Amino acid sequence: MSDAIEVRRDGDIVTWTLNRPDTRNVISDPDMVEAFERAIADVNVDRTARVVVLTANGPAFSSGGNVKHMRDRVGMFGGAPAELRDGYRQGIQRIPRALYHCEVPVIAAVNGPAVGAGCDLALMCDMRIASTAATFAESFVKLGIIPGDGGAWLLPRAVGLARAAEMAFTGDSIDAATALEWGLVSRVVEPDQLLEAAHELARRVALNPPQALRMTKKLLREGQHQSLESLLELSASMQALAHHTRDHQEAVAAMLEKRVPGFIGE
Secondary structure (H helix, E strand, C coil), rough: CCCCCEEEEECEEEEEEECCHHCEEEECCHHHHHHHHHHHHHHHHHHCCEEEEECCCCCECCCCCCCCHHHCCEEEEEEEEHHHHHHHHHHCHHHHHHHHCCCEEEEEECCCCECCCHHHHCCCCEEEEEEECCEEEEEEHHHHHCCCCCCHHHHHEEEHHHHHHHHHCCCCCHHHHHHHCCCCCEEEEEEHHHHHHHHHHHHHHHHHCHHHHHHHHHHHHHHHCHHHHHHHHHHHHHHHHHHHCHHHHHHHHHHCCCCHHHHHCC
16 A cells, blocks of 8 residues: 655655545544654654645545544444544544644645545644635534544634634535635645645745744744743743854854855754
8 A cells, every 4th residue: 555645855845745535535544643643753853854745645635534434433433432532542633743743834735625634634734825626624513523633722723713613613614715814724826836836835934944943833832822921931042042053143144245045954
């Protein structure tokens, strides 16, 4: 069987492509969960990786949980309530935990429908660009279940509480234009322009010093739950480290000398 996630490297940019088009890229199966953890672990220890683009093969971005497995009560959807609870905790919930701790910025290039946990997967990324063919649905309620993968935490942070409630309580899908209006995505492009648009954004991110990028992402994450005082203390500590990097010295020199900087990640 082919890899659940295809990994491709283009200089400083890593592309992850969900590769289960026959299931519309469900993410609840063990091979996909493990593939995410491996890909993220590899990026975290690779100091030359500066940004990730996440996209998918086939017409769908991700259909989320495996509905056939829900019907058959197998895999993470089988067993007594206590077993189901552990199935979620030891299964699909490993993906939001891993992506939350991915140290480099992640851009979702949403090529088609992002449904249920597939919608939440896009929300786990730092930035989102959508094809005009993309749709987004927080559709758990239509299956008589709740967002089991962190969607109730992710969605309000992207679109605000009222719109998150509308999406979660109706389960209805929104199109790419509405997603743009609501702030769920930052850009909408034609399908044949999606990957180029995502990689153009990735290249703009990758121009910057990699250590500063990783620390900035960490501060953005911590700022979601820390007090201002706590974040200021953490920012001061990280800033002290940043000022002592060779890339900071190169950035200052390049700005004063009016030239393009060359960063080495040190």
